[in-house]
Amino acid sequence: MNDKNTASILLTPIDVGRVTVPNRFVRSATNDYMAKDDGSITDRQVGLFEELAEGEVGLIITGHAYVQPSGKASPRQIAIHDDRFVPGLARIAEAVHKHPSKIFIQLAHAGRQTKKKDCGSVPVSPSAVYDPSSRSMPREMTPAEVKNLIHDFIAAARRVRWAGFDGVQVHAAHGYLLSSFLSPHTNRRRDEWGGPLENRARVVVEIIRGIKDATGPDFPVIAKLNSTDFLERGLTPGESVEISRILDAEGLDAIEVSGGMTEAGKGSVWQGLRSEDQEGYFVENAAAIKKAVHIPVSGLGGIRTLAVAEKFVSESWVDMISMSRPFIRDPHLVHRFREGEVTSSECISCNKCFNPRGIRCAEVDV
Ligand SMILES: Cc1cc2nc3c(=O)[nH]c(=O)nc-3n(C[C@H](O)[C@H](O)[C@H](O)COP(=O)(O)O)c2cc1C
Ligand code: SF4
Numbered sequence: 472m473n474d475k476n477t478a479s480i481l482l483t484p485i486d487v488g489r490v491t492v493p494n495r496f497v498r499s500a501t502n503d504y505m506a507k508d509d510g511s512i513t514d515r516q517v518g519l520f521e522e523l524a525e526g527e528v529g530l531i532i533t534g535h536a537y538v539q540p541s542g543k544a545s546p547r548q549i550a551i552h553d554d555r556f557v558p559g560l561a562r563i564a565e566a567v568h569k570h571p572s573k574i575f576i577q578l579a580h581a582g583r584q585t586k587k588k589d590c591g592s593v594p595v596s597p598s599a600v601y602d603p604s605s606r607s608m609p610r611e612m613t614p615a616e617v618k619n620l621i622h623d624f625i626a627a628a629r630r631v632r633w634a635g636f637d638g639v640q641v642h643a644a645h646g647y648l649l650s651s652f653l654s655p656h657t658n659r660r661r662d663e664w665g666g667p668l669e670n671r672a673r674v675v676v677e678i679i680r681g682i683k684d685a686t687g688p689d690f691p692v693i694a695k696l697n698s699t700d701f702l703e704r705g706l707t708p709g710e711s712v713e714i715s716r717i718l719d720a721e722g723l724d725a726i727e728v729s730g731g732m733t734e735a736g737k738g739s740v741w742q743g744l745r746s747e748d749q750e751g752y753f754v755e756n757a758a759a760i761k762k763a764v765h766i767p768v769s770g771l772g773g774i775r776t777l778a779v780a781e782k783f784v785s786e787s788w789v790d791m792i793s794m795s796r797p798f799i800r801d802p803h804l805v806h807r808f809r810e811g812e813v814t815s816s817e818c819i820s821c822n823k824c825f826n827p828r829g830i831r832c833a834e835v836d837v
Contacts, residue, residue: 474811480785481777481792482809485767487530488691488724490637492791493571494529495784496805497769499727499793500577500640500695502534502548505829510537510550512559515829519802520563524570526803530791531572532727533563535579535642538627539620542580542648543590546827551576551627557634564635573637575693578627580620582648583609583657584733596651597658597665604646604733617664617674620648625681628692638691638724639682643675645739646732650697653714654732656704672714679721691724698728698756701735708756712763719764727769727793728757740795744773744820751783758788769793776815777808799824800832 476482481495505515523531536549543550550556560576567574583596584605594602595616596609612620628639643649651657652674658665664673675694682692696718698711715726730753731739741752752772761768770789774780780792797804797816807813823833 476777476809476811479777479781479808481781485790487638487693487767489689490573490691492529492573494527494805495791496528497530497727497791497793498523498528498532498798499771499795500532500534500642501795501799501830502545503830504545504547504827506547506549508546510543510548511556512549512562516549517562517566520574521566521569522802523798524567524572524574525806526798526801527570527805527809528572528798528802529805531567531574532640533574533576535577535647536627538578538580538623541590541592541595542582542585544579544581544585544647545589547829549576551578551630552623554630557630560630560634560636568635575638575640575691576631576636577640577642577695578624578631579642580648582646582651583607584646595648597660600657600659602734611660614662614664621674621677621681624678625685628682629685632686632690638693640727641675641678641682641692641694644695644697644729646697646700646734649675649678650706650732653697653710654700654702654706656700656702656706668710668713669717672717675714676717676721679718679723683722692722693725693727694718694723695727695729696760697730697732698753698760699730700732701730701737702732705732705735708759711756712759715760715764719766723766725767725769725791726760726764727771728753728760729771730756739772740822741773742820742822744775747776747779750774750776750779754783754788761787761789767791771795773820775818778814796820796824799830800835
């Protein structure tokens with residue numbers, strides 16, 4: 472008989488704002504490519520999220536949902552730019568809430584990392600800086616468009632609350648639009664939205680302030696933040712610490728620390744991880760942020776071994792453990808860990824789960 476892991480620090484609750492998450496496991500946002508063509512929710516997605524909740528994931532974060540049609544990154548991505556999407560989304564919240572898990576929606580705009588064929592218009596960016604990864608030359612946003620973007624993030628967060636979700640995550644990582652405002656590589660503006668760090672962070676600050684005003688103190692607002700772009704002129708770990716301080720002071724409720732930009736040749740989803748010392752590739756950056764803020768910080772990047780996760784939390788590198796691919800491999804990983812059935816994920820970080828017809832682990836199905 473296996474020993475149960477009921478005493479693990481990973482299974483203790485944590486408050487994110489005024490919401491209590493039952494354990495330290497976060498399903499990091501994962502675009503599932505399962506929505507309908509117009510971005511509305513399918514039965515398959517309701518099933519996916521319910522299974523993660525059955526599997527006892529403490530906090531589930533949906534894949535990035537686009538707050539404006541121009542911010543759509545891929546086919547079959549979740550949309551949240553209109554009230555008509557609320558009833559479908561509400562089905563997900565209802566299914567998850569049959570269990571103790573909490574669920575947030577990740578709000579996003581793809582910025583320059585999309586194509587006209589996917590988003591229906593010339594991609595937009597803080598500045599017109601060519602993106603070699605999507606091979607698109609974006610159009611610089613006007614100041615009125617920046618204001619409109621802030622408005623639409625806030626309107627989307629209101630919909631998240633109407634749909635019965637527990638909170639929102641603002642996507643400010645991976646080179647998408649908000650991350651590209653933070654990065655000096657992609658933000659070369661000379662107005663109030665560009666230049667010094669406070670200006671580059673202004674759009675995220677105004678979105679967080681606006682969401683807080685619109686949804687009230689009971690509704691947590693968290694952010695996923697790049698800690699480095701891996702680009703010579705890009706955002707540095709030191710700057711990400713400063714940004715985290717600013718967002719903490721604005722009332723942000725937690726930070727999930729990631730990194731990478733596709734054009735750097737080093738994104739956020741690393742392949743070929745083979746040993747425990749490769750696990751948690753953004754956790755050192757997360758630990759630096761944790762030292763600077765008063766809110767929970769979640770670490771991620773190839774975490775697979777539960778003893779490693781436990782070390783990160785018990786030694787206060789981070790407060791929570793985010794994973795994506797291990798939950799594609801096995802949505803019941805947390806339950807099986809608690810029952811003492813597993814000590815690590817079987818995910819081999821091959822990235823074959825990126826399936827435009829719906830994520831699935833290629834290693835399990837063969
Ligand atoms: C199929 C897939 C889709 C993803 N979609 C998103 C997304 O919508 N938003 C996001 O912030 N990160 C996304 N990510 C990145 C993950 O959230 C996570 O940061 C990254 O995979 C590293 O964690 P892991 O090693 O546990 O997979 C995605 C990753 C995968 C594998
Ligand atoms: S296909 Fe399966 S094993 Fe490979 S990265 Fe995805 S979840 Fe992990």
